[in-house]
Every structure is written in structure tokens, then in C-alpha cells.
Amino acid sequence: MTPLRTLIVDDEALARSRMRTLLAECLAPAAVVSGEAANGEIALRQIAKLPLDLVLLDVHMPGLDGVELARMLRGRPGAPAVVFVTAFAAHAVTAFELEAVDYLTKPVRVERLQQALQKVARHLNDRRSPPAQEPQDVLLIQDRGRTERVPLSEVIYLKSEFKYLTVRTAERSHIFDGSLSDLEERYPKRFVRVHRNALVARNAIRALEKYDDGEDAEGWALRLDGIPEPVVVSRRQLPSVREVLKEPR
Numbered sequence: 001m002t003p004l005r006t007l008i009v010d011d012e013a014l015a016r017s018r019m020r021t022l023l024a025e026c027l028a029p030a031a032v033v034s035g036e037a038a039n040g041e042i043a044l045r046q047i048a049k050l051p052l053d054l055v056l057l058d059v060h061m062p063g064l065d066g067v068e069l070a071r072m073l074r075g076r077p078g079a080p081a082v083v084f085v086t087a088f089a090a091h092a093v094t095a096f097e098l099e100a101v102d103y104l105t106k107p108v109r110v111e112r113l114q115q116a117l118q119k120v121a122r123h124l125n126d127r128r129s130p131p132a133q134e135p136q137d138v139l140l141i142q143d144r145g146r147t148e149r150v151p152l153s154e155v156i157y158l159k160s161e162f163k164y165l166t167v168r169t170a171e172r173s174h175i176f177d178g179s180l181s182d183l184e185e186r187y188p189k190r191f192v193r194v195h196r197n198a199l200v201a202r203n204a205i206r207a208l209e210k211y212d213d214g215e216d217a218e219g220w221a222l223r224l225d226g227i228p229e230p231v232v233v234s235r236r237q238l239p240s241v242r243e244v245l246k247e248p249r
Helices: 013-024 040-049 066-073 089-097 110-128 180-186 238-246
Strands: 004-009 031-037 054-057 081-086 102-105 138-143 146-151 155-161 164-169 173-176 191-195 198-201 205-211 219-224 231-233
Touching: 004 013, 004 040, 004 110, 013 031, 013 110, 031 040, 040 054, 040 066, 054 066, 066 081, 081 110, 102 110, 138 173, 155 180, 180 191, 180 198, 191 231, 191 238, 198 219, 198 231, 205 238, 219 238
Parallel strands: 004 031, 004 054, 054 081, 081 102
Antiparallel strands: 138 146, 155 164, 155 198, 164 173, 191 198, 205 219, 219 231
């Protein structure tokens, strides 16, 4: 594990020297002292020019104190992690409001400092890691002893026929043993009811047009992206479909 590049900020030279000694005793992760500063102004200049992972920051210093320095660093892209080191435990709440990784009270013990370094290492690792992708919702299609995962993002419409649902994607149709009402309830932002027997993906709707299905010459149907066949819209669901057409895509 790469040692944490550390800046020690304390207005007392003896305290800085003791912290150097403690850091030298820490392992996994270890820390290397990249610089020291006796006040917040010097620390800011050091932070601007040094590649740093961590600032061990005293609270009470003349001029720019530790709290103000942490407030200036908060939210700054690439800013080092902050661990407060102070004799005053009353500042702990403020420290965590400023998103400090940890808070150490003097005199600092090497075991407690090691714990703080481990927290910093985890914090930096989490910050540098790409955000985890949320699992994609899928339908599990059973077909002749084979199970296929069909992402909901690929489903254009679902239609209830007899005891099963037809799941239509741009490539093909699947047979799914499920409930139309259940899917409508679970995914209201993805699908809209267009008929008592059909749900349509909101983002697949291209156009609403007059449609003669042989029974109702004044009927309506949807044209959908990715497939040639229209999907009939019932009179009851027509207002809801028109509202969806107004939504931005």
C-alpha cells in the first residue's frame, strides 16, 4: 500500500515533532511526511504546491485556524483528507460537519493514529473508485428449460394474452409468466397503461394516431420506436397517454 502523503499543521513545533515520531511507527497504511506548517496560511500554500493525501490539522492556531482551513478545503476537487488533532474535544461535532475523516485528541496514541490512517485510506479509495452501477432490472424469461435475462430497458411493450404476458423487445417477442398489474405498480415511471391488456414503455412512444382495428373506426393506437406494429389505446386510457406525450424525452 502506498504511504499516505501527509502535511502536519500545528503552531507548536514540539507537537509537530511528536506527530512525526508517531507517524514513523505506523504501518499498513504507513504515512510519509511531505511537509509541515505552523498556521493555516502556510498550510494553504503547502497544499497548493504539494501532492497530498492527508492533512493532520490542529484546531487552535493564530491567524487562519484549523476549522476555517477545513471549511476552505471542503468540497474542493482533489483536496486531501482532513483529520483534526487537538486538545479540545468540544470541536468534534464541528469537525464532522466539515467532513473530516477523523478527530484525534491530544496526547495522541500511536494505536489511535493508526486507526485514523486506516480510515483515511478507505476514504481515499472510495473517493477514487468509480461509482458502482446500480443493478439493472430484468425479467427472467423461462423458455424450454432455458432461463434468459431480458433487461426492462429493452422492453417496448407488455401485453396480456390468456394466462401469460407477451414481452416485446426490438429483436423478438418472449412469453413471460407474470402479472401486468404487478409490473405496472412496480415500474410506474417506466411503463404506462394504454389498454386493460397492455403496458407500453414511456420512452418508446413515438406517435398517437387514429386507428381502425375493424371494430372501432374512431380508435387510437401508438406507434413505437423499434417495432412496426401499432399498439391499440383504449378510450379510457387515452387521456393518460396524451399526458405522457407531453413529457420531455
